[in-house]
């Protein structure tokens with residue numbers, strides 16, 4: 698099959714580095730510019746693998762960071778493909794992490810334009826938008842909404858991610874059973890091995906975090922740091938639970954501020 702014009706034979710990662718622009722950051726205040734890891738000196742992110750997995754506690758800023766990188770790469774903060782506007786933002790009071798893109802600089806080799814920003818929370822809006830657009834222009838509606846939540850997600854990943862591109866995913870496991878998470882893991886494994894696409898993904902799933910060879914980054918209020926999944930609090934908690942579930946739950950209920958691992 699002939700390669701499409703935008704395809705490259707260079708290996709991923711295509712988005713190689715992100716840096717903060719201190720002079721731009723100084724012009725802003727409040728969310729999302731006040732996230733604690735976004736120091737003018739400290740924030741620099743190097744992508745070293747086709748698949749980068751970001752994990753961390755609730756509220757540390759994973760979604761904000763993914764929105765910012767996706768926006769910097771040309772995607773709407775609500776998710777979807779390039780040029781999609783699946784949600785009307787005109788009346789929105791809510792601020793999004795996309796504003797953060799203004800203070801970041803990206804280095805690419807090469808600049809990739811194809812891809813997708815997958816957000817679990819806006820999957821339905823995006824899927825409906827796709828159906829409407831397909832019908833309006835006489836095409837075949839993909840009809841992801843006629844599947845169960847998890848089946849629709851997975852079918853979508855299989856179809857979209859077989860093409861070369863850069864893919865942003867925010868908590869893709871949210872509708873997936875553990876078995877389906879393994880199916881997504883296989884898709885990610887294929888990308889990690891072939892290096893023909895790039896994935897930047899935020900997750901709480903210890904299954905996805907265990908992807909062999911992936912760059913695993915933990916986000917805390919101090920910054921983003923390389924991690925190993927066996928050392929992560931997420932993994933240790935699940936390990937402790939599966940080793941002795943009854944004891945784990947008993948301890949967790951008795952000492953809510955002192956986790957048993």
Ligand SMILES: Nc1ncnc2c1ncn2[C@@H]1O[C@H](COP(=O)(O)OP(=O)(O)OP(=O)(O)O)[C@@H](O)[C@H]1O
Nearest residue numbers: 728753754755756757758759760761762791792793
């Ligand atoms: N629109 C907003 N306005 C003000 N603050 C916000 C907004 N959205 C998020 N925040 C704050 O920014 C911080 C990071 O939020 P974010 O959603 O990026 O975290 P997260 O790591 O993705 O969390 P989770 O794991 O719960 O999805 C949180 O403290 C949150 O309260």
